[in-house]
Amino acid sequence: MAVILTFFITHWFLSLFFHTFFLHRFASHQMYTTSKGWERFFYLSTWFTQGSSYLVPRAYGVMHRMHHEYSDTEKDPHSPHFFKDVWGMMMHTRNIYNSFVTRKNMPDEKFTQKYLPVWEKLDRFGDNMVVRLFFIIAYTMVYVIYAPNAWWFLLLPIHFLMGPVQGAIVNWCGHKYGYANYSNDDHSKNSEPWGIFLLGELFQNNHHKEGENPNFARKWFELDPTFHVMKLMNFIGIIKFKKA
Incomplete structure (x- = not known):
């Protein structure tokens, strides 16, 4: 059981970190600059940690920019206010993403x-169904070897679709549930006051107020863990925050 929990938590937070740090805060918003070498390292890390659910940064960045431009209108690629359930929103988002x-x-x-960061060779490799299947088999083998009973296999679909699952939670909950610090002319909310489980991503109301601000937290009780990692990376020179 300990191995499975460790594997799940590690996969969740590593995938989530590169989702918010690279896909969201770099590819979409260009909140920092970095060298080409580090950009490639982050790009590769995003592919490896997302694995079977790898999201191409170029397509993700374009789609997320549309989300901010059209937030909670009919042109929004993933507003929850036009769908009966989260699955309908995810299918709509997938179709737009795939078209990009x-x-x-x-x-x-x-x-x-x-x-927009582009690495065509890695994108073709990472977006290949055989490569995605390899990750799915690898995740499954961990459970075959270490799961104490069959109930634990119910976690496997989350591994398979880690990136889209995290995105769906943020877009569904972050525009339906919680509190608002600002009036943004949309339905964005701060759904998770402590920011731990989604590494700051559920401060959607704060983020939609200041889309270029790398710190998604505002109130004293709000914590954006990703921003504090970024502060350290900025301090030692791996990245450089853009001036507001």
């Missing part, structure tokens, strides 16, 4: 004017 990955749908130029 394959370039069947080209976004408005205003969403691509700001820098």
Whole structure:
């Protein structure tokens, strides 16, 4: 049981960290700059930690910029206020995301004017179904070897869809439940006051107020763990915060 819990928690938080740190705060918002070498390291780490649920940074960045531009309107790629349940929202989001990955749908130029990280070879490799299947088999083997009983296998779908699951929680809960520090002309909420389980991502109301601010926390009781890791990385020179 200890091995399974450790594996699940490690996978959850490593995947989530690179989701918020690289896909969200870098690819989407360019909250910091970094060297090309470090960018490639973060890019590779995002692929490895997301594994079977890898999200292409270019497509993610474009879609998230649209989310801020059209927050909680019919043009929002993932507002929960136009769907009966979270699964309907996830399918809608997946279709838009896939159209950007394959370039069947080209976004408005205003969403691509700001820098988007691109590593075509890694994206083709990471987005390959055989590679995704390899990760699925690897996750499953951990459970086959270490799970004390069959009930633990119910966690496997979360491993398989880790990135989209985390995104769905943030977009569904962060625009439906919680409190608001600001009036943003949308439904964004702060759903998790302590910011631990989603590493600051559920301070959606704060984030939609100041989309370029790397610190998603505002009140004294709010904590954005990712920002504090970023502060350390900025201090030692791995990244450099952009001036507001």
